Amino acid sequence: MEGMGKGRIAILIALVVILFGAGVWAITFWNETSGVEMSEHGWIALGLGTFFSLVIGCGLMALMFFSSRSGHDEAADPFRKHPPSS
Known part of the structure; x- marks a missing residue:
């Protein structure tokens, strides 16, 4: 501290x-x-919502990773110092 x-x-x-x-x-x-019962439709909705949230999250993380690796992000940062080209 x-x-x-x-x-x-x-x-x-x-x-x-x-x-x-x-x-x-x-x-x-x-x-x-604690005493509330969820119907079959509720469980299906919960499962589909969880699944698609994970798919969208993983897809966006993959896009961010590949965008960073391919160099597309460097043009968007004008304050970053670029190494001199030889």
Whole structure:
């Protein structure tokens, strides 16, 4: 904690408070909905939503990786120093 300034400590405290609040909310919500049954259509919708979210996320990460490797991103950053061409 030696090199941390007041701003970093404040951000760290805020993030811990948000994490704690999200945990309390999740536990409360889980306990309130414990007796609710989900129909077959609900399980299908949950499965398809999860599957397509993963497909879209993996696809976007792959596009970002290939774009970075092919050099297309370098033209979009005018402040990056380019090595001299020989």
